[in-house]
Amino acid sequence: MPTGVALRDARQQLFDAAERVLLRDGPNALTSRAVTTEAGCAKGVLHRHFSDFDTFLAELVEDRIARVRAQEADLCERAGTGTVVGNLAEALTEVFETVAVAIVALITSRDELRAKLRATRPTGVPLATEAVTMIASYLAAERGLGRIAADADVDTLAPMLVGAGHLVFADRTGPRPSPEAVRKVVATTVAGVVRDR
The missing domain is CATH 1.10.10.60 (Homeodomain-like)
Structure with missing residues (x-):
């Protein structure tokens, strides 16, 4: 049956x-x-x-990474529109309101999964690393359009934004952060370089 x-x-x-x-x-x-x-x-x-559960989990992570890469293309297309702070806040919310925070915790808690992922991703934390790449690409696009200072270090700002975003969304049992709270973190992080908020 x-x-x-x-x-x-x-x-x-x-x-x-x-x-x-x-x-x-x-x-x-x-x-x-x-x-x-x-x-x-x-x-x-x-x-x-799937051959085993860790292979399933590794492919789950890869599937979610593909979503972040698709999000990167969409975010970069928005360069020059809306506000830099608004676009960044929406992007971080989209990454971290989904499963990203839980996946980062999953990766750090499962040795076999981490080993499988290290075979193709030897550095960084999968998903978080792709989120940093997405944010850096967007910031570079905005810098090219003059909406971010020409001397802005996007390779430093991107992990700062992703790390701050991760912390804002880290408590999965508490209330979700408000859009205003996310915008405040983003605005504070990029205050010295953004010309159009």
């Missing part, structure tokens, strides 16, 4: 289920059983698509 529901795109549905578990219950609650229960399918479905 079949168990669970038929999955059209099993990999994506398993990733989405893992994200829901991470957001709701945190990294310690993320098990293969929790993922398949959340997805409404038999445990064997996960192992049909």
Whole structure:
């Protein structure tokens, strides 16, 4: 007798289920059983698509990194529009209101997952590193348009913004930070270089 529901795109549905578990219950609650229960399918479905649970988790991280890369393209297209502070605050919110904070915690708590990711990403913290690249690219685009000082060190500002954003969103059990709180952190961080807030 079949168990669970038929999955059209099993990999994506398993990733989405893992994200829901991470957001709701945190990294310690993320098990293969929790993922398949959340997805409404038999445990064997996960192992049909992934050789082991750490491989599943590594591919989940890669999938979420691809989303940040897509977000980078969108953010860079916004250079010259809106305000620099507003664009940065929206970008950081989009990264950290999703699963990024939980994934960073997951990576730091699982040695085998970290080892798998190190095979292709030898430096930095996956997802956070891509967020830094996204912010640096955007800041460079705005610098090229003259909305940020010509001597602005975007390679230093980007990790400062991502680190501050991570801290603002780090408490997954507390209330989400307000848009004003995020804007304040961004505005304070870039105050010396932004010409158009």
